[in-house]
Amino acid sequence: MMMEEQESPRMFGGWALGEVSHEDLDLYSVGDLEERIEQLQAEIGRTRGAIDKKRSGRAAADSFFSLGGN
Secondary structure, three states, rough: OOOOOOHHHHHHHHHHHHHHOOHHHHHHHHHHHHHHHHHHHHHHHHHHHHHHHHHHEEEHHHHHHHHHOO
């Protein structure tokens, strides 16, 4: 029996972002658009947090392995 491959986060993320970025904004009120901006800014903050976490994990690994090689 063959196992199905799971979709990678990158494929899903690209799809979701593509859907949001092509949406017709004329259909929304000013309040809806302001709320959308708040949600997108929160997502930017969450994404930046993930980047920071990955960078610090990488820095810790680099530090650990550079100390072990001396």
